[in-house]
Amino acid sequence: MLHFRPGSQAWQLITLLSIVGEFPFRSLRLLGNERVLKALVTKLSLPQTIRNPQTETEMTCRLLTVTGKSNSKTVRLYKAALPILDWLHPEAYRYYMEAFWNHRFPGDSAHRERNHRVSEALMLCMRAGIETRPYLLPHLQNGGRFSVIPDGSSFYLARDIKKIGQEEMNKTMFTRMVGAIFSHGSCYAVYNTRAAAMKWSGMGEFKALHNLIEVGRLNAGTDRIDSAVLFGESGEIALKTLLESDKSRRLEFRFDSIYHHIYFIPMDGFGVRQLSLLSVPDWKEKLLDLLFEPEVRSFDKGLFEYDACVDGIYILSHLDSDIARLIRFKEGIRNQTGRFEILCFPHQTHFLQEYMGGLVSIKTIGLDAVETELCPEAPSGYPFLPGNTGNHKERRNLFGG
Template sequence: MSAGLESRPYVLPKLQGECISKTVPEFPCLYLARELKRVDELGTNKTQFTRLVGAFFSDRECRAVYNTRNAVMKWSGMGEFKARQSITDIARLNAGISRVDSAILFAKSYDTALQTLLESDRSRRMEFRFDAVYRHIHVVTMDENGVRLLQLLSVPDWNEQLLDLLFDPEQRSYNKGQFEYDACIDGVYILSHLDGDIARLIRFRDALRMGAGPSEVLCFPFQVEFLQEFLGQATQFKTIDMSAVEEAIGQERRKLFDG
């Protein structure tokens, strides 16, 4: 709610599972897991054994939401695939969204995110890793930085807007490169981690290990320590202040935790 997402069940329209209907409101909102389960009682088993806490709707996009707090996130294999399919069905019927391939992971700190990544590396079932379930997973920490990042994630195409401001069109990859990066300048491959997407980060690291070439990661100052721990000496880091990003895309800072 501090980030401007409406999450109160008694304020939000009730979801339904019978037909395609514009139910989800236009403004950013979070439907809690118990509201998702009520849509179809037969679908309850798809989500009851996962760490899913809700679904985030914003600008015709739906993201699954998980909360790992200060513990390493443990994914439940096929249960997460079933949960994603259940949310996809709900999003299609209530918001006209046909695909859900992104998730938000609430964590107490980036240390929790790091431990979750390292635990995933040890998984013997690669097809059940979280980056196999969701193409994009945005880490949002439970502090002011996380609140502001969640605000940014509510803005339509904010990351694309920013990349267009930072790089010339001929420098951009537009997701058509041979591996995961956003721009290339004088042979240096640049990845934007401003959206906290750890699934992309894994793919970028794997490309570096395969000898992709000189690289750089664009990030916020509070992300640097986490990125250094995960990527080591394989790349360089360049920071940008979050206030500059908010100003660049016309996102006004809200006064946090009023009252």
């Protein structure tokens, strides 16, 4: 007998499928231990009794079905198991049936690929502590300026954003965007490029951004949106994306012309932790304040993109994984004389060495230390590591600023 407890891996997996419909079998590692998760999916694909400890109700059936081959292998809910959605939330079943055509999925690879991109991005947001369940989030509207979106961090799917617009929005929102993260007054368009270099669709992305700005203005009071989160399998994908962008003949369509800031998040445990940092209120300013004394910071007033100048060394912090800023930094120092340095996490080192060549020196800072100082009151292990606060001077010594 399987006990369906909130927070368990089975509960997380069913919650995920209630929102996205299907999930790529090869990406189960994003939910946790890959071996354990594959064994769980196999178990849930066999008939068994599932018990809800909160209501003491039971049902006997298969929960999951796995179809397809190789990279197209996909995990879905078994039709007879759909009543379990009522155990999650009273609105979960209704949302699922409306979103997925009464449990009917198009068989073409394009729809499946799109669903997989969406589900991977949503899973990473779930693990980072960002609210992703549409049936728990307030509905978006376009009737006026209201404070609809919660102050915390929430992820709205692109398909739900499209539902609030008029016909023009529905036409222009068919881009690579999979959703949007709203967090403490900020908004980030979300993309998932998986294992391929990101290729932007020119004016389609500009139109999608314009529509998202309108959604943010009417629902969150955000009059400006200039940032995106880009998920990719590894730093190698970030490098390929940057090199591909360098070849663009239309600079106005280059991704850093569409979004001034693009935060590349690898699809692994480090990525989940980096994504969690974006959920801290005013996270970027807090991070720079921890790294540098005020008198050495540029405050975006330098002749090129950098964060601080210490002992004649111009320093850029890449702890935010902003690849758009990285492009501007590289372009700014290419014809300059001087000493330049980039601060990064250890797992970013290889990517930066490949992209920057010998233009800069690289200094690393542990992700544990950043989590501890940026959010010391977070619960142990999720989404941040525990730590104790120190005084301001002690924090600066920790980071070597």
